[in-house]
Amino acid sequence: MKQRKSEFVTTHHFDTTIRKLDQKIDDSVARLDKKIDDSVARLDKKIDDSVARLDKKIDDSVAKLENRIDVLDQKIDDSVAKLDSKITGLDQKIDDKVDMLGRFMAKHFYTKDEVYSKKEMDQKFSEQLHHMKIMFETFSYNNLGALYDKNKATDEKLENHECRLKRLEGQV
Structure with missing residues (x-):
């Protein structure tokens, strides 16, 4: 009998130990879960x-x-406004100079029969400028001699015209 009792105690002891270990494992798992x-x-x-x-x-x-962009936008707007005012001022100065030049030319270079309106003067100037552009476009760099001759002929025409103007000024 003694043998039987010792077997029972061993199994009971084993079960108790397992339960304690299970409890410790459960407690450790709970602590780890909490951590x-x-x-x-x-x-x-x-x-x-x-x-x-x-x-x-x-x-x-x-x-x-956004603040920096607003500041830059304001600076750009101010600069554009300044440029616009300067452009307006320059346009007015150019118009004044054109009018003054027209009066000067009408007073000093033309007789009463040769006075032209500003529109006619602009048209003549545009035509002469267009003619000069065509003239220079038709000459190539290889034909500089012909270009020199053409310029010399133009200079002679201008000298003749200046002589005529001086003569006309004396008459006026």
Whole structure:
């Protein structure tokens, strides 16, 4: 009998030991789960804080860039306004100079029969300019002698015209 009793005690002892080990394993798993959950919660909080800081930095950077763009837009608008006013002033000065030149030419170079309107003068000038462009376009670099002869002939015509103008000025 003794033998039987010792077998029963051994099995009972074994079962008790297994239960204690199971309990310890369950307690360890629960502690590890708690630690993992706490670590995940801390990491989530750190991630959320980092995301919030990055969002704030991004928002601040965007606001600074928008302000900078507004300042640059204002500077561009101011520059355009200044350029427009200068262009308007230059246009007026050019018109004044053209009128003054027209009066000067009418007064000094033409007799009463040769006074032309500004439109006629512009037309004549455009025609002469067009003629000169055609003349220079027709000569190639290989034909510089012919170009020289043509310019010499034009100079002679201008000298003759100047003599005529001087004579006409004396009559006026």
